[in-house]
Amino acid sequence: MEQVTDYFGSLVFDDKTMKSKLSSDVYKSLKKTIQDGKELDISVANSVAQAMKEWAISLGATHFTHWFQPMTGITAEKHDSFISPDSDGRVIMEFKGKELVKGEPDASSFPSGGLRATCEARGYTAWDPTSYAFIKDKCLCIPTAFCSYSGEALDKKTPLLRSMQAINKQALRVLKLFGHTEVTSVKTTVGPEQEYFLIDKDAYLKRPDLIYTGRTLFGAKPPKGQELDDHYFGVIKPRVQEFMNDLNKELWKLGILAKTEHNEVAPAQHELAPIFSTTNIAADNNQLTMEIMQKVAKKHNMVCLLHEKPFKGVNGSGKHNNWSISTNTGLNLLEPGDTPIENAQFLLFLVAVIKAVDEYQDLLRISVASASNDFRLGANEAPPAIISMFVGDDLALVLDSIETGKPLASKGSNSLKIGVDVLPKLPKDATDRNRTSPFAFTGNKFEFRAVGSSESISCANIMLNTAVAEELKKFADILEKSKDFENDLHDLIKKTIIEHKRIIFNGNGYDESWVGEASKRGLLNLKSTPEALPHYLNQKNIDLFTSHEIYSLSEIKARYEIAQEHYTKVVNIEASTALDMINKYYLPSITKFSNFLIESYKNKKDLGLDITYEENTLNIISSSTANIYSLKTKLEKALEYAKTITKIEELSMYLKDNVLTIMSDVRDIIDELELIVSKEYWPFISYGDLLYSVK
Ligand code: ADP
Ligand code: MG
Secondary structure, eight states, X not given: OOOHHXXXXXXXXXXXXXXXXXXXXXXXXXXXXXXXXXXOOHHHHHHHHXXXXXXXXXXXXXXXXXXXOBTTSSOBOOOEESEEEOTTSXXXXXXXXXXXXXXXXXXXTSOOTXXXXXSOOXXXXXXXXXXXXXXXXXXXXXXXXXXXXXXXXXBSHHHHHHHHHHHHHHHHHHHHHTTOTTOOOEEEEEEEEEEEEEEEHHHHTTOHHHHHHSSOSSOOXXXXXXXXXXXXXXXOXXXXXXXXXXXXXXHHHTTOOEEEEEEOSSTTEEEEEEOOEEHHHHHHXXXXXXXXXXXXXXXXXXXXXXXXXXXXXXXXXXXXXXXXXXXXXXXXXXXXXXXXXXXXXXHHHXXXXXXXXXXXXXXXXXXTOOTTGGGXXXXXXXXXXXOOEEOOHXXXXXXXXXXXXXXXXXXXXXXXXXXXXXXXXXXXXXXXXXXXXXXXXXXXXXXXXXXXXXXXXXXXXXXXXXXXXXXXXXXXXXXXXXXSHHHHHHHHHHHHHHHHGGGBOOXXXXXXXXXXXXXXXXXOOOOSHHHHGGGGGOHHHHHHHHHTTSOOHHHHHHHHHHHHHHXXXXXXXXXXXXXXXXXXXIHHHHHHHHHHHHHHHHHHHHTTOOOHHHHHHHXXXXXXHHHHHHHHHHHHHHHHHXXXXXXHHHHHHHIIIIIHHXXXXXXXXXXXXXXXXXXXXXXXXXXXXXXXXXX
């Protein structure tokens, strides 16, 4: 039988393959480039390209592409074949170093937020040698960054790499203060848990809303939803199991460490968790995972829904971004240590994250803001839109003892002295976890749970890395000047706890009272994307990004514009789809059903039979039809009016307050009718038939 170990990573030009295919000089030189993040020498690039091409061809590849992640959030690729004409009219397979390191896709139709509007429509792609090349559909894919000719980032990878650089630089300064001169690089690590829905493809094709918008715009709650909690970790259906086996195999061939899979809370909902890796690789792999999930699902005549809220009243899907910081010597900096000095270092990194999350709540919120995630965040099953942190009771007691100087119960009489004392053991038990917190400490990492299932994880990690880099920088600035390290360290940690403890909330994030409490604490509650996005341009955020060279001012503005535009486009598509469904399907079908009732009413009346059913139902349908008609007219007018709004922030706010509200109102009426109109007359497949479509 074929063993996983035989094919794991077989389609990746990984370290092992490089070592075997490259001469030792070329290999060493490439490794050095990767480690130092320097540009690749062209002669080395030529040799690498040659080896990569031969390897790819031997595995059936005919094309190559610079695989990149434009600001649309999905990946892009333009395939070029290896063929090149030779002198006697035949072809040879060619791939040069310069084609490996740099590409020039005609990228004018990717969103640039105005960055390329003027003189230069083209951009270029540059190989990110820290992420391995791989083969997908007979194409050698080279992970690349995408920039404009003037060097502005047009993608999600470039700023992610820059943010990793920023945290590397500042963390190294801090580590030096703790005597870690042996550490030469620090990287953030991420393990993104991916949630998704699987439904039967034939069922999917009966829902234009799913096809056009990725979510159902209408649909009454099925008689059985998730109330019995019988799906979570339940037995996986054979058809889903076959899909998962196939998916794992495809991911493993690409060296993606898909590890666990299980059913989620909602019917038809599942989760895949990979083993964590370096952040840029985790981001690349997650993009690939989403793509392959959809592809493999189709092969099994199913559709994989990645939308954050495909079904109203049913749990939505997120992506838990498990995040930590590690050194090249294998140290996890968010792991509490065994000695006083290790604990002190842990506590400093911990409070850096606490301060970062508090000061940049808005950026973290923005990093997960999208039209689709708005239906999830703040609804009762997902993390609230308020950003807060969970540290667990034990760590909370530790922080409290440092803050107040009062003794820690488990430690006897003395308060915890940083640099002198050892922390009590913190339990890493899963039962201790608070599932309602958007940002939870889980023993040796943080889990940012607000990320949406369809989103790239890059944005969340750019914000997180940069904000933490900033706090580490401030800490290093202070401590590098210190004459009494232990005392100053203690004071710094204590001061940070006092100033930022408002962000820590260990209670139930779904509880109504938290909203009031959070507001008393002065925490932000940015309920929707239009409310969150303008904070992007706050001076403190511009200062953050520009000082760490993550974004220039024009890059920030471009990203802001693109996010706004994307929101308005999504809402417009949804509204048009809803109107189409109302005009062409719901109203005519409901009318047909009422004709059927009228017919029956007349016949029964002639025969002197009871007509209560017909009469009552017709009354409801008739008034509901009038309401649907009036709301759909209102929706059409609102969309017309929206066209006249020129300021993008006004437009997105208008769409949220008006268009989405009308859509939700008209949906309520239609969903109620769905419960009384005969199935035979109802134009679309029901929630029940969708959610239980995979047998
Ligand atoms: P669970 O939350 O189900 O108990 P784990 O704690 O093992 O599972 O991990 C959940 C996710 O967090 C996995 O994707 C795992 O690889 C990832 N993870 C574990 N350690 C780290 C780390 N140091 N950095 C980033 N992600 C991590
Ligand atoms: Mg989790």
